[in-house]
Amino acid sequence: MTNLQTKNQLNEEYKNIKYILTSTMRSKLILAMYESPRNLEELRNDLSKPSATILHGLKELETENLVKKVQKKYQLTSNGFLLATNMIKLIENWSAINNNTDFWDNHDITCIPKELLKNMHLLKDANYITSTTSDLSNAFNKYIDLISNSKELKIIMPIYSENHFRHIIELLNNNKLKYIELVISEEILKAIKINGTFRKYLLENKKVKIICVKKNLKLFLTYSYDFMSLTLFFKDGHYDDSQMLIGKSSNNLKWATEVYSVYRG
Amino acid sequence: MINSYDLNNEIQFLAKSEIRLKIISELEKNPKTVKELVNTTNITYSSISSNLVKLEERNHVTKKKNKYYLKPLSKIYYRNLMDFKMSVDLITSFDDFWGRHNIDQLTLDSIQNINDLKDSKLIKTTPLDIYKTHNTIKEKMIESKSLKAIFPYLHPEYPQLIENILKNNGHVEIILPRNMFSKMILEINEDIRKPATAKGNLKVYATSKELNLYLTLCDETMSLGLFKNDGSFDQNRLLISSSEKSQKWANNLFTSIKEKM
Numbered sequence: 087m088t089n090l091q092t093k094n095q096l097n098e099e100y101k102n103i104k105y106i107l108t109s110t111m112r113s114k115l116i117l118a119m120y121e122s123p124r125n126l127e128e129l130r131n132d133l134s135k136p137s138a139t140i141l142h143g144l145k146e147l148e149t150e151n152l153v154k155k156v157q158k159k160y161q162l163t164s165n166g167f168l169l170a171t172n173m174i175k176l177i178e179n180w181s182a183i184n185n186n187t188d189f190w191d192n193h194d195i196t197c198i199p200k201e202l203l204k205n206m207h208l209l210k211d212a213n214y215i216t217s218t219t220s221d222l223s224n225a226f227n228k229y230i231d232l233i234s235n236s237k238e239l240k241i242i243m244p245i246y247s248e249n250h251f252r253h254i255i256e257l258l259n260n261n262k263l264k265y266i267e268l269v270i271s272e273e274i275l276k277a278i279k280i281n282g283t284f285r286k287y288l289l290e291n292k293k294v295k296i297i298c299v300k301k302n303l304k305l306f307l308t309y310s311y312d313f314m315s316l317t318l319f320f321k322d323g324h325y326d327d328s329q330m331l332i333g334k335s336s337n338n339l340k341w342a343t344e345v346y347s348v349y350r351g
Numbered sequence: 352m353i354n355s356y357d358l359n360n361e362i363q364f365l366a367k368s369e370i371r372l373k374i375i376s377e378l379e380k381n382p383k384t385v386k387e388l389v390n391t392t393n394i395t396y397s398s399i400s401s402n403l404v405k406l407e408e409r410n411h412v413t414k415k416k417n418k419y420y421l422k423p424l425s426k427i428y429y430r431n432l433m434d435f436k437m438s439v440d441l442i443t444s445f446d447d448f449w450g451r452h453n454i455d456q457l458t459l460d461s462i463q464n465i466n467d468l469k470d471s472k473l474i475k476t477t478p479l480d481i482y483k484t485h486n487t488i489k490e491k492m493i494e495s496k497s498l499k500a501i502f503p504y505l506h507p508e509y510p511q512l513i514e515n516i517l518k519n520n521g522h523v524e525i526i527l528p529r530n531m532f533s534k535m536i537l538e539i540n541e542d543i544r545k546p547a548t549a550k551g552n553l554k555v556y557a558t559s560k561e562l563n564l565y566l567t568l569c570d571e572t573m574s575l576g577l578f579k580n581d582g583s584f585d586q587n588r589l590l591i592s593s594s595e596k597s598q599k600w601a602n603n604l605f606t607s608i609k610e611k612m
Contacts, residue, residue, distance in 0.1 A: 092393040096369035102439040103432065107366035151450055164454045165442055171462045172438040179431045180362060183424060191424050203427050204434045205463075321423075 105150075106173065111135070111143040113173065116152065116162065120170045123161035178207035189214040189329055193318035197304035199348045208341035212314075212333030225330040229308070229315060232332070233257065236310035242269045242349050244303035245325050246277045255287040258294070267295045269349050271303050297350055307345055314342035364409065365432060370394055371402050375429050378412060378421040385419070437466045448473055448588050452577040456564040458607050467600035468575075471592035484589040488567055488574055495569035497522040499605050503562035504584055505531050510538035517547040526609060529557040558612045565589075566601060573601035 106113060111133070118124055118132040129140050144160055147153040152166035162170055183190055183206055195203075217224040230253050233239060243250070257263035268288075270278075275298050278284045288294050306317040306325075316331040333339070365371060373392050377383060383391070388399050403419055406412045411425040421429070442449060442465070454462075476483045485506065492498060492512045502509065502525060516523050517539070527535055536544070536555055547553040565576030565584065574591040578584050592598075 089393065096373055100366075100369045100372055100436070102443055103366055103436045104369070106439065108363055110363070151446065164449045164452055165446060167454065168442045168449060168462055168465060169439060171459065172435055172442075172465065175463050176362070176431055176435040177359070180359060180428065183427060184359075187424070190427075191422075195423055195427070200430070204431060206427070206431070 106169065109143075111139065112147060115140070115143050115147060116166060116170045116173065119153065119160060119162050119166070120174065123156065123159035125159050129160065175207055178210050179204070182206040182208075182210035182212075185210065186212070186214050186331065189318075189331055192320065192329065193326060194304055194321045194323075195318065197302075197318070199345060202341060202345050202348070205341060205344075208337040209331070209333060210337075211335050212331055212338050214329055214331040217328040222328075225317070225328055228332070229330060232313050232315060233308065233310070234262070236312075237262070237264045239263065239266045239308060239310050240269075240346055241266065242303060242305060242307040242346060243274065244271070244306055244319075246274050248281075251278070251284055251288065255283070258287065258291060263293070265293055265295070267297060267350075269297045269299055269303070269346070272298055272300070299349060299351065301349060303349070305345075307342060307349075309339060309342040309346065311339075314338050316342070361409070361428070362432070365411075365428065368402065370398050371406060372429075372432075374399065374402055374406065375411070375421060375425070376433075378419055379426055379429055382415075382418040382420045384417045388419075434466060437469060441465060441469055445471070445473055445590065448577070448590055451580050452585060453563050453580060453582075454577065456562070456608065458604060460607065461600060461604045464600055464603075467594075467596040468590065468592055469596075470594040471590045471597060474574075474589045474591050476587040484576070484586060487589065487591060491569040491572045491574070492516070492567070495521070495571075497570060499524045499566075499568040499602070501526045501562060501564055501566040501605065501608060502531070502535065503528065503565055503578070505534055509535055513553075514539045514543055517543050517553055520552065522552050523547075524554045524556075524605075524609075526556045526558065526562065526605075526612070528562055529559045532557045556609055556612055560612065564608070566605060568598060568601045568605060571598075573598050575601070 106116070114133050115129065118129060124132065126137060126140065129144075130137055133140060144153055144155075147166070148155070151163055152169060153160055154163050155161075186209075215225055215228055217226075226249070233253070234257065236257075239254075254263070254266065258266070275296065278288060289296060304319050308315045312334060314333045317329065318326060320326050333342070365375070373394065374388060377388055377391055385396065385400055385403065388394070388403075389396050392399070403412065403414075407414065407419075410422065411428075412419045412421055414420075474484050474487050480486075485508075489508060489512065493515065495516065496519065498513070498516055498521070500523075513523055513525070513535075525535075532555070539553075544553065563578045565574075567574045572591060572593045574589050576585065576589050
């Protein structure tokens with residue numbers, strides 16, 4: 087047997103989340119009251135449980151100061167509301183990952199800053215696309231489509247890809263693209279310098295701002311005013327150009343902006 | 352109507368057992384053998400190994416050469432769970448600060464990032480020191496080169512404190528109720544106030560909307576005060592913190608309340 091002291095310590099450490107998360111009744115009640123106060127009948131319908139069960143759960147939550155009864159309606163207290171908001175964040179973080187499990191599970195995600203891993207809920211409505219054997223460059227073509235209509239781009243570029251650079255230069259020369267910021271490593275910068283065309287149109291171009299960082303870059307992140315895209319490396323260190331996560335909501339952009347600012351410094 | 356939020360089984364599976372949580376927290380640091388887990392946690396061999404089997408079945412850990420590894424996705428799940436744990440702990444430990452108080456003006460973003468306040472201290476007045484909350488803030492304001500604040504009520508010392516910061520060429524941004532404008536701002540010496548306003552060193556946002564939050568952001572400290580549910584300001588409790596995260600938190604909250612006006 088694990089000794090009593092160890093057991094008590096463990097119980098103490100995790101008791102708060104256990105109380106909330108392991109009771110389906112308690113967590114469902116809290117979530118049901120999140121949007122607006124509910125009366126008993128509404129709660130009975132919400133949870134499809136008999137009154138006695140619901141009342142028992144409500145009593146427990148009242149004792150913990152998470153719920154209060156005002157006239158005939160039950161509502162969350164301030165504490166209850168703070169807790170519910172964070173519980174929903176947890177659920178959404180979890181489901182944002184589950185919506186694109188293959189994308190996250192296939193790749194090296196150690197490059198994503200800790201703080202942003204805790205805010206995956208911002209990506210809950212993002213989706214990934216995959217290149218198929220019949221359309222090997224599906225992801226790449228989609229990427230070119232996305233950047234083609236942008237006036238401004240911010241990119242973390244972990245690879246030296248002539249294909250990508252050529253398209254970017256074309257957009258700059260057409261004057262469609264007015265400003266681009268590229269976060270790259272010293273290694274990539276060196277490679278760009280060696281290529282005469284790239285040096286001229288990227289390094290010696292007022293519309294291009296190069297930010298050279300010492301960090302190891304293992305993510306290809308792009309964002310503009312209306313989209314963000316992300317491609318990653320496989321766990322074995324190779325770049326994967328076949329899967330790309332695309333997001334267009336303001337939350338998706340917020341996530342991308344924050345990742346970018348961590349790397350840009 | 353029940354909303355679409357639902358706790359999935361995996362969250363419950365992990366949260367249900369302290370032993371599993373403890374094992375995961377150890378594997379999150381680095382991969383370990385069963386024996387190493389027994390030694391670091393003081394949990395019995397049999398509990399550890401039976402829970403490892405369950406974790407392996409559900410694809411949270413893998414075994415390579417006797418060592419157990421936490422899967423990358425499970426690492427994220429675990430961190431999110433701990434992030435939630437921290438927020439629940441924080442809400443619980445400042446129970447009498449949040450409880451029976453109005454939190455309507457906290458933004459969704461500030462509530463979701465409430466963990467940024469984790470190094471806060473709750474300052475309470477005592478019968479022997481009934482001005483403790485005010486004096487704490489006053490001290491910070493005297494030391495500070497700049498100030499951002501939401502003042503929902505007037506304290507007679509504020510005009511002088513603001514004046515001092517402006518005298519030293521500091522920046523001051525204040526959100527206050529419109530009806531306090533003359534008593535707070537016009538009390539500041541005109542010879543200091545006018546040039547500071549012209550230079551952009553003093554920015555005042557007077558609103559006719561209800562303000563039910565007290566916030567100050569000095570150079571190195573932020574403080575937060577709330578109104579009670581009965582509508583009166585709680586002068587006896589103040590949450591105060593000097594961590595970098597809390598200052599960023601306060602700054603974001605200040606900015607979004609300012610933008611809403």
